[in-house]
Amino acid sequence: MAEYINKKTKAVIESDLVVSGGDWELVEPKNEDKTPTIEELKSLLTELGVEFNPKAKKPELLELYETHKQE
Structure with a gap:
């Protein structure tokens, strides 16, 4: 499951599907996970x-x- 944020509205969603286009961008995992x-x-x-x-x-x-x- 990946987390995405809308750059314009700051809305956050989680999805198993790849979200692309518009103002959506992937939220990078926190450094502690890397x-x-x-x-x-x-x-x-x-x-x-x-x-x-x-x-x-x-x-x-x-x-x-x-x-x-x-x-």
């Missing part, structure tokens, strides 16, 4: 004192973060 970016993960790992490969991909960094944030 995973951190690669740069954010590197920063978080550095703050935790966790060593990582600077060329590591996001899944590896995310796994390291999830493992060490509990400590």
